[in-house]
Amino acid sequence: MSSFNLAVLISGSGSNQQAVMDAVADGRIPNAKVAVVISSREGVYGLERAENRDIPNMVIDRHDIATLLETLETYDINGIVLAGYLTVLPQDVVDKYDKKIINIHPALLPMFGGKGFYGIRVHKAVLASGVPYTGATAHIVDRGVDTGAALIRGVVRVLEDDTAESLQKRVLEVEHRVLVQAVKALAESRVEELMKKPMVLVDDKDKKGVFEFAQGLIELGKVLTAEDEKSI
Numbered sequence: 001m002s003s004f005n006l007a008v009l010i011s012g013s014g015s016n017q018q019a020v021m022d023a024v025a026d027g028r029i030p031n032a033k034v035a036v037v038i039s040s041r042e043g044v045y046g047l048e049r050a051e052n053r054d055i056p057n058m059v060i061d062r063h064d065i066a067t068l069l070e071t072l073e074t075y076d077i078n079g080i081v082l083a084g085y086l087t088v089l090p091q092d093v094v095d096k097y098d099k100k101i102i103n104i105h106p107a108l109l110p111m112f113g114g115k116g117f118y119g120i121r122v123h124k125a126v127l128a129s130g131v132p133y134t135g136a137t138a139h140i141v142d143r144g145v146d147t148g149a150a151l152i153r154g155v156v157r158v159l160e161d162d163t164a165e166s167l168q169k170r171v172l173e174v175e176h177r178v179l180v181q182a183v184k185a186l187a188e189s190r191v192e193e194l195m196k197k198p199m200v201l202v203d204d205k206d207k208k209g210v211f212e213f214a215q216g217l218i219e220l221g222k223v224l225t226a227e228d229e230k231s232i
């Protein structure tokens with residue numbers, strides 16, 4: 001069976017890209033292949049990560065739509081993963097790869113999402129708001145900013161002594177898990193199913209705390225622990 005070819009788009013360190021490459025390499029995302037890594041910026045560590053795995057990688061200027069579309073064609077791409085790609089995809093690309101593009105956002109969308117909500121600013125806003133939980137959301141990319149249907153969320157409790165940096169670190173770890181599950185669903189044609197009934201990953205250690213919070217979560221999607229995650 002031919003593999004499900006993924007293009008991973010980045011702009012920075014690429015830890016989410018690494019999580020996807022690792023999951024593909026160790027078989028957690030079967031029948032998939034990271035065919036190409038495309039960065040919007042020169043000299044980012046994500047390009048080195050691709051090089052280390054002998055994965056074709058390149059920089060394409062974010063305005064160069066023609067080259068981006070051509071490259072996606074060249075590598076026969078079936079699905080696109082935005083892994084810290086800090087620019088809005090051109091509409092031509094979004095339209096052509098409808099429901100085949102996944103983004104990872106460091107908050108529980110629709111909260112703390114949209115224009116201006118990226119990087120550490122998201123976590124600063126979460127702390128300033130006083131919400132007890134935050135997390136990460138893997139969602140379908142549509143024509144808006146962070147407005148596409150959520151597929152999988154991962155919940156992270158905000159701790160008393162959290163700084164934006166400490167929160168960002170814990171959320172990033174959950175992003176990796178959430179993104180891997182969403183890319184697996186994409187490769188296994190389960191996106192429509194998740195769009196109808198998203199999933200929510202919670203941390204076993206925090207199970208009691210989260211289930212107190214679960215009433216709100218239930219509306220967000222089916223609550224699963226890491227244990228359930230293995231059998232998704």
Ligand code: GRF
Pocket residue numbers: 010011012013014015016017083084085104105106118119172175
């Ligand atoms: C992640 O926090 C992601 O949610 C956001 O940008 C960051 C990228 O981090 N869109 P990395 O490059 O994957 O380490």
